[in-house]
Amino acid sequence: MPTxxxxxxxxxxxxxxxxxxxxxxxxxxIASLNNNxxxxxxxxxxxxxxxxxxxxxxxxxxxxxxxxxxxxxxxxPLQSTxxxxxxxxxxxxxxxxxxxxxxxxxxxxxxxxxxxxxxxMGRQGPWGYQMLSQTNTRYPGTIDTINPHNDLKDxxxxxxxxxxxxxxxxxxxxxxxxxxxxxxxxxxxSSGYPWMSQNYKLPPHPLTSAAQLFQSSVQSAxxxxxxFPHVNALASQPYVNxxxxxxxxxxxxxxxxxxxxxxxxxxxxxxAAYRTIPAAMKxxxxxxxxxxxxxxxxxxxxxxxxTAARYYDPQGNxxxxxxxxxxxxxxxxxxxxxxxxxxxxxxxxxxxxxxxxSGTVGRxxxxxxxxxxxxxxxxxxPNIGGNAYPAGNAGGGSVDIYDLMDDNFDxxxxxxxxxxxxxxxxxxxxGPGNITFAGGVSSASMGGTFKPSQKDKYLQTKTILGxxxxxxxxxxxDNYVDLDPxxxxxxxxxxxxxxxxxxxNMYIGATYLANKVKDIFTKMGASNVTVSxxxxxxxxxxxxxxxxxxxxxxxxxxxxxxxWDKWNQCWxxxxxxxxxxxxxxxxxxxxxxxxxxxxxxxxxxxxxxAEGIKQYLGLxxxxxxx
Amino acid sequence: MVxxxxxxxxxxxxxxxxxxxxxxxxxxxxxxxQNSSMQTQLNSANTQIxxxxxxxxxxxxxxxxxxxxxxxxxxxxxxxxxxxSDPGAKEAGVIYFIxxxxxxxxxxxxxxxxxxxxxxxxxxxxxxxTLTVNPTLRWANLPGNSSAPITYTGGSIGTPGVGAGITASxxxxxxxxxxxxxxxxxxxRVGLSALQAYAxxxxxxxFETLSSANQLLLLQDLWAxxxxxxxxxxxxxxxxxxxxxxxxxxxxxxxxxxxxxMVGWTYTGFNGVxxxxxxxxxxxxxxxxxxxxxxxxxxxxxxxxxxxxxxxx
Numbered sequence: 001m002p003t004x005x006x007x008x009x010x011x012x013x014x015x016x017x018x019x020x021x022x023x024x025x026x027x028x029x030i031a032s033l034n035n036n037x038x039x040x041x042x043x044x045x046x047x048x049x050x051x052x053x054x055x056x057x058x059x060x061x062x063x064x065x066x067x068x069x070x071x072x073x074x075x076x077p078l079q080s081t082x083x084x085x086x087x088x089x090x091x092x093x094x095x096x097x098x099x100x101x102x103x104x105x106x107x108x109x110x111x112x113x114x115x116x117x118x119x120x121m122g123r124q125g126p127w128g129y130q131m132l133s134q135t136n137t138r139y140p141g142t143i144d145t146i147n148p149h150n151d152l153k154d155x156x157x158x159x160x161x162x163x164x165x166x167x168x169x170x171x172x173x174x175x176x177x178x179x180x181x182x183x184x185x186x187x188x189x190s191s192g193y194p195w196m197s198q199n200y201k202l203p204p205h206p207l208t209s210a211a212q213l214f215q216s217s218v219q220s221a222x223x224x225x226x227x228f229p230h231v232n233a234l235a236s237q238p239y240v241n242x243x244x245x246x247x248x249x250x251x252x253x254x255x256x257x258x259x260x261x262x263x264x265x266x267x268x269x270x271x272a273a274y275r276t277i278p279a280a281m282k283x284x285x286x287x288x289x290x291x292x293x294x295x296x297x298x299x300x301x302x303x304x305x306x307t308a309a310r311y312y313d314p315q316g317n318x319x320x321x322x323x324x325x326x327x328x329x330x331x332x333x334x335x336x337x338x339x340x341x342x343x344x345x346x347x348x349x350x351x352x353x354x355x356x357x358s359g360t361v362g363r364x365x366x367x368x369x370x371x372x373x374x375x376x377x378x379x380x381x382p383n384i385g386g387n388a389y390p391a392g393n394a395g396g397g398s399v400d401i402y403d404l405m406d407d408n409f410d411x412x413x414x415x416x417x418x419x420x421x422x423x424x425x426x427x428x429x430x431g432p433g434n435i436t437f438a439g440g441v442s443s444a445s446m447g448g449t450f451k452p453s454q455k456d457k458y459l460q461t462k463t464i465l466g467x468x469x470x471x472x473x474x475x476x477x478d479n480y481v482d483l484d485p486x487x488x489x490x491x492x493x494x495x496x497x498x499x500x501x502x503x504x505n506m507y508i509g510a511t512y513l514a515n516k517v518k519d520i521f522t523k524m525g526a527s528n529v530t531v532s533x534x535x536x537x538x539x540x541x542x543x544x545x546x547x548x549x550x551x552x553x554x555x556x557x558x559x560x561x562x563x564w565d566k567w568n569q570c571w572x573x574x575x576x577x578x579x580x581x582x583x584x585x586x587x588x589x590x591x592x593x594x595x596x597x598x599x600x601x602x603x604x605x606x607x608x609x610a611e612g613i614k615q616y617l618g619l620x621x622x623x624x625x626x
Numbered sequence: 627m628v629x630x631x632x633x634x635x636x637x638x639x640x641x642x643x644x645x646x647x648x649x650x651x652x653x654x655x656x657x658x659x660q661n662s663s664m665q666t667q668l669n670s671a672n673t674q675i676x677x678x679x680x681x682x683x684x685x686x687x688x689x690x691x692x693x694x695x696x697x698x699x700x701x702x703x704x705x706x707x708x709x710x711s712d713p714g715a716k717e718a719g720v721i722y723f724i725x726x727x728x729x730x731x732x733x734x735x736x737x738x739x740x741x742x743x744x745x746x747x748x749x750x751x752x753x754x755x756t757l758t759v760n761p762t763l764r765w766a767n768l769p770g771n772s773s774a775p776i777t778y779t780g781g782s783i784g785t786p787g788v789g790a791g792i793t794a795s796x797x798x799x800x801x802x803x804x805x806x807x808x809x810x811x812x813x814x815r816v817g818l819s820a821l822q823a824y825a826x827x828x829x830x831x832x833f834e835t836l837s838s839a840n841q842l843l844l845l846q847d848l849w850a851x852x853x854x855x856x857x858x859x860x861x862x863x864x865x866x867x868x869x870x871x872x873x874x875x876x877x878x879x880x881x882x883x884x885x886x887x888m889v890g891w892t893y894t895g896f897n898g899v900x901x902x903x904x905x906x907x908x909x910x911x912x913x914x915x916x917x918x919x920x921x922x923x924x925x926x927x928x929x930x931x932x933x934x935x936x937x938x939x
Contacts, residue, residue, distance in 0.1 A: 058932050061899045064878040070737060080739035084794035088781040090757050092747055092793055095739045096804050149783070209918045252912050253901050343769065352784050387897070387920045397916065427915050432877035432896060441870045443849030446706045447842045450873070451714070451893065459895035459920035478783050483768065485761035485776055487741060494765040501783075 002316040007042070010287070012613060013309050013323030014043035015294055015338065018112025019599060020584040020606040021329030022272025022280075023172065026243055027610035029283035039617065041280065042321055044289040044311055047074070047109025050273055056265040061255050063262075067433045070097040072116050072263055074108040074331075078293070079489035081333055085501045087350050087478070093487045093495065107331055110290065114271030114599070116264075118257030119233040121175050122421060123166055123196070124601040126159035127406035128592045131472075134407060135417050146416060147505055149354045151364050151475040155590040156557045156566035157608075163197055165604030173270035173603075174239045174247050176202040176396075177231035202236045204229030205250070205396030209384045210463045211425025215399045217524045225403040230423055231600075232396055233270035243279030250396070255430060262430070292319065295491055297326065297342035297581070304576020305622055306344060312491065325613055328583035329606075332549045333496035335585055336362050336481045339553075341493055344581060345563050345572035347482065350499070354477040360563045360572040361553060362481035365500060366473040368548020368586070368598050375510035375533045377467045377517045379526030385460040388435055398426035404469070404516055405593050416509035420469035420594040422517055465526055467517045471509020472594045473502070473550075481552045498549075550598045552587040555605065564588055567612030567625045568605050579622045582609045690729035690811065691721075695818050699724065701834045702821070705841040706872040713889040720875030723884025727871065733811035744807040747795040751780025757792045806859060810867075817864035820857040821848070828853070879928045891925040898925035904934075 012028045014021045025043050032039035050056070050072070065071050082091035107113030127134055132152045135143050144150050177200040207215070207229060218225040234256070239247040250268040267274040280286040289311070296310040298320070308322040328335050339345050339361050348362035357363070402408065405419035436454060445453065484497035514531045521529045556562020563572040568588060570581045584605040586598040595601060615625045688696060700721050707715035715721075731737060743759060757778045766773035782789035806813060821844075825833040828847070829840050836844065847853060848865035856864070875884030877894070885891065891898055902909030904926040914921055 058928075058935055061928055061931060062879065062881075064874065064882050068874070068878075069731065075737055076739040077737065086781060086783055086790055086794075088751075088779050088786045089790060090745060090749075090759065090778040090793045092745065092795075092805060093739050093741070096735075097737065206912065206916050208916050252915055253899075341768075347770075384918050385920055386917045387914055387923075388895075431898075432873075432890075432894070435896075436873060436877055436894070437870075441866055441873065443846050443865065443869075445873075446845055446869060448708060448710070450707050451710070451712065454894045455712075456895045458897070459922055461920065483765060485765045485771070486743060486759055487739075488762050488764065492762075492764055494762060494768075 002318065004318045004320065006320045006322070008040075009322040009324070010042040011039040011324045011617065012041045012327065013321055013325075014041065014327045014329055015297075015309060016112065016328070016330035016334065017043045017045040017110045017272060017277065017288070018107055018329055018331055018585070019114050019272050020602060020609075021327060022111075022276030023169070023603075023606035024327045024329065024582075024610050024613065025272075025280035025286060026172075026276040026283075027607070028613060029280040029285040030243070031610075031614055032285045033283055037617070039285060040287075041285055042287045042289060042323070043277075043280075044292050044294055044309060044321065045110055045112075046078070046293045047107070047290065049110045049288065049290050050115055050263070052263070052265055052267045052274065056263040060263050060265045061431075063255065063431045063433045066116070066262055067255075067431070072108065073097060074106040077490060079334075079495060080487070081495050082484045082487055082497045084497070084499055087352075087499055090486075091484060091497045091499070093484075110277060110288065111271035111273035112331055114233075114269070115273065116261040117269070117271075118261070119269050120257075121170075121177070121231045121233050121597045121600045122400070122595055123231075124159075124592050124595045125402070125406055127418075128595065128601070129155040129157070129159050129162070129590075131417065131474075131591050131593070138407065139411060139417070143417075147474040147476060147503060149476040149478050151354070151477050151561070153364075153475070153554070153556055153561060153590055156555055156562075162604040162608070165607035167198060168242070168607045169600075169603035171201055172241050172243065173233050173275050174202055174235045174241060175200045175231060175233055175270070176204050176236040178204050178229050200231065202239060205232070205234070205236050207399060208386070208397040208425045208427055210381060210465070211397055211399040213381070213384065213524050214424040214520070218401055218403075218520055223403075223520065223523070225401045227399045227401050230396060230398040230400050230426065234264075234396060235268045235270070236396075241275060243276065244282075245275055245278045247274065257430070289319075289321075293491070294330075294338060295341070295493060297338060297344050299342065299344060299578060300576075302576070303622065304574060304578050305580045306342075306578050324580065325616055326581040327609065327613065328581055329585060331585065332587055333481050333498065333552065335583060335587060336553050337483070337494075337496040339563075340483050340496075343574060344578050345570060346574055348480050350477065350480055350482075357477045360559070360561055363477075363552070363561060364475040364554050364590075365479045365481055365498065365552035365587075366475050366503075366550045366591070367500065367506075368473075368550055375468060375470065375507070375514045375531065377465075377469070377514045377521060377529070377531050379465045379518075379521035379524075379529035381463040381465060381524065381526050383525075384463045386463070388458040388460055396427060398423045404513055405595070414509075414512055416471045416505045416512070417474075418472040418505070418593040419509060420471065420513050422467060422469060422513075422520070424465060424467070424520075465521050465524070467514070469510060469513035469517055470506045470594060471513065472505060472592060474505045475551050475554075475591060476503055479503070548586060548598050550586050550589045550592060553583065553585075554590045555588050556590055562590070565624060566608075567615070568609035569612050569616065569625055571624060579624060580616065582613055582616075584609045688722075688725050690733060691725045695815070696721065696725075698818055698822055698833055701841065702845070702868060703872045703875065705838065705845060706869055707876055708838070712893055715872055715876060717886065718876045718884050718889050719886040720872050720884050722886075723875030723878065723882055724871050726883045727874075728811050728814055733809065733814070735809035738809075740807075740809065742807065744805055745793055746805055747791075747793050749780075749792040751787055751790060751792045753779075753787050755792070756780075756787075804863065806863075808859075813859065813864070813867070816857045816859060817867070820853070820855075820859070820861075821864070824848075824853045824856065824861075881928045888925045888927060895920070895922060896925060897923040898927055899931040900924060900926040904930075 029041045084091035215227040248266040255262040292311040294311040298308040345361040346359040348359040400423040483494040555564040559571045703715040703720040779787040780792040781787045848861040876890040901911040
């Protein structure tokens with residue numbers, strides 16, 4: 001018979017063990033060593049501990065099992081989510097991990113989604129933190145037309161306040177890139193990021209020929225853009241981070257990123273399990289609880305504070321984990337779901353009148369970058385080819401420009417704000433799941449047509465260029481997360497329900513940006529450069545649900561619309577405000593441009609939250625950290 | 627290349643195959659006064675046993691598909707990827723790949739969310755067409771909720787009942803819309819049977835008996851949702867699954883039963899786990915990665931890799 005077990009109380013209880021939770025685990029357990037506070041830290045995750053040597057060494061090339069069978073992803077029978085486009089619709093549950101046509105990166109276990117992702121990184125610049133005020137200043141009176149039912153907000157802190165946290169986060173995870181140009185890194189521009197205080201710790205990965213051509217083409221007139229080698233989180237060299245955790249480099253054996261999202265067998269692909277959690281483990285103050293499904297947070301009816309996390313172990317026993325302070329590091333909508341199930345924070349209540357909406361938890365959902373496949377630019381470089389996938393790592397080898405994002409060009413009269421990072425020339429690693437299936441399965445691929453379309457496809461005598469740029473998704477009052485009335489997880493609790501449709505800023509910007517990219521491809525000497533646009537509202541919903549959701553549980557300047565304050569500390573009131581829970585992740589991002597990585601933008605918040613938690617533990621009475 | 631077909635195997639039968647394995651271990655008694663005829667018979671028997679052993683070791687039996695499904699599906703996958711001067715679905719053993727998949731997690735929908743209610747996507751909305759569904763108990767018990775049935779009208783933002791269906795159509799399914807109360811084994815059973823029924827009603831005979839041109843036309847009919855009656859499933863959903871799994875059987879690692887002898891990888895030029903030096907070619911993978919011209923590498927499979935990694939030849 002399942003029983004209820006009360007665990008020894010901890011100072012810090014961490015919910016979910018992904019990127020952000022790893023930072024909290026390391027910073028708080030080591031803090032206790034450094035200042036003799038002896039904080040006890042407990043981290044709980046629903047999945048297992050992945051060991052790259054034992055779990056991935058021989059199975060990483062198992063494309064059918066890993067890339068298509070999704071054996072390292074969160075099991076859907078355990079819990080799924082439901083989706084609809086408008087609040088008047090019945091939301092359908094996600095029943096299946098779509099075979100690799102579309103992206104997913106739903107993590108399970110220590111390291112979370114980052115156990116199998118592309119490792120793409122890239123900071124968000126100053127504009128991304130002030131999108132609303134910058135737009136109102138430069139293009140006054142336009143935002144409500146550009147973004148109907150606008151819910152775009154500024155961040156509680158500005159870029160320069162996050163910069164030191166960016167540096168800590170990048171050093172912890174061993175990011176590769178180069179922003180200031182040198183003889184060793186011809187891929188960069190001497191102007192650099194004007195807003196970075198120091199370079200990345202590791203050099204970028206070797207550039208492909210296509211990337212070098214892109215770089216020289218955009219540097220010259222008429223563009224005069226500023227190319228940089230792509231930033232990613234796949235170690236290019238052996239490395240030891242600030243916690244003394246050694247990191248193995250990438251060995252370029254492919255099966256890396258792309259739609260199949262492979263695991264890494266050397267630990268070169270950064271995630272919490274191989275960067276921050278090892279430091280916490282060595283501290284002696286840290287307990288890792290795996291295969292345990294958190295289903296409720298208990299709250300004190302008088303103070304409103306969170307008192308304990310309840311979870312099921314694999315045998316169905318209920319464990320109660322009391323704690324002083326809690327960190328919500330669950331992935332995406334799971335962070336929202338646990339709060340809605342537990343009555344922590346004020347649930348968002350939608351209304352067709354944007355002035356009548358209320359609550360914060362679930363509000364302001366937006367969509368990251370890659371699922372948008374509406375507007376494509378393509379072209380062919382006849383003189384550059386190569387093996388499609390002899391090796392490679394995800395995203396490495398390419399060159400990016402930032403000149404077509406943020407407010408780096410005049411948006412007057414364009415009907416959208418922001419833009420997109422443009423990257424060309426990467427060597428995505430992968431097998432047939434990526435290269436053959438990613439193009440889609442259709443009636444055109446039967447009979448005599450399939451084989452010729454695939455013959456020698458992995459031996460390229462030319463390079464096909466492609467890009468799908470689009471402007472950022474903006475928060476509206478109509479895109480949100482709540483609890484589904486009809487479907488439950490395996491334990492009988494309601495699933496998260498996503499209500500979401502594309503916002504016009506995305507597809508209006510896409511057309512403009514695609515034509516800019518078309519000019520670049522043409523300058524590069526590509527033939528058959530074409531822009532194909534098939535976008536209409538509600539028409540394309542390629543699995544945006546599982547990939548880089550942003551917002552929905554935002555930090556902000558005001559508790560009427562944000563869940564967390566400038567310390568990532570909860571200030572969303574119910575009857576009493578649960579001040580002793582903090583949270584960080586992509587969905588706590590207030591807003592952002594189409595930067596390559598919402599994860600990278602979330603990262604600094606985890607360091608900010610770690611500082612906030614340390615300060616909170618020093619407060620005499622529970623309340624907001626000043 | 628494995629020179630075998632499913633038919634040969636069927637002729638042998640599973641029972642025969644099983645006893646052949648046993649027979650190979652039996653000592654055949656030799657008599658002191660054996661004559662040349664007996665010797666010839668014995669030699670012949672030994673040869674047959676050896677042949678049988680070879681075949682048993684190379685042929686994959688069926689663990690899921692019924693006899694009628696086998697002959698139908700064999701023709702379907704050969705229509706999707708025909709054999710010409712190069713190997714096709716037949717030589718790759720695609721049907722064995724699918725058979726095994728249907729018997730394993732894929733067929734059991736073991737990693738899918740299968741709970742009800744099962745409501746098909748894109749149910750059209752109108753002022754008279756609404757959808758009413760009861761909430762679950764725990765949802766109803768949360769503050770602010772009730773156990774009253776919920777009615778959905780569909781519609782765009784600001785205009786209920788107008789402009790959008792009652793249900794969203796997220797791209798999360800077989801093809802795009804898998805919301806069936808069937809696991810994939812059942813889905814294939816229903817789909818194959820419906821396909822055969824359509825072959826008879828629209829083309830006048832079992833799929834296997836149709837001309838190859840008509841076989842292809844029929845599959846395209848499914849993609850275009852031409853069959854007006856196709857059991858309880860959308861024909862294009864089944865066509866998607868047929869096509870997807872046939873591709874996978876041609877291109878996934880041989881360890882899953884398809885892509886036999888890596889014919890799919892040899893044809894497409896994919897290297898498998900050979901990154902330039904698996905067979906001692908001496909190529910550097912980092913150099914290959916940034917090269918401007920391709921290098922054809924002999925592919926290597928997962929089984930080979932695991933053997934090499936564990937110290938085998």
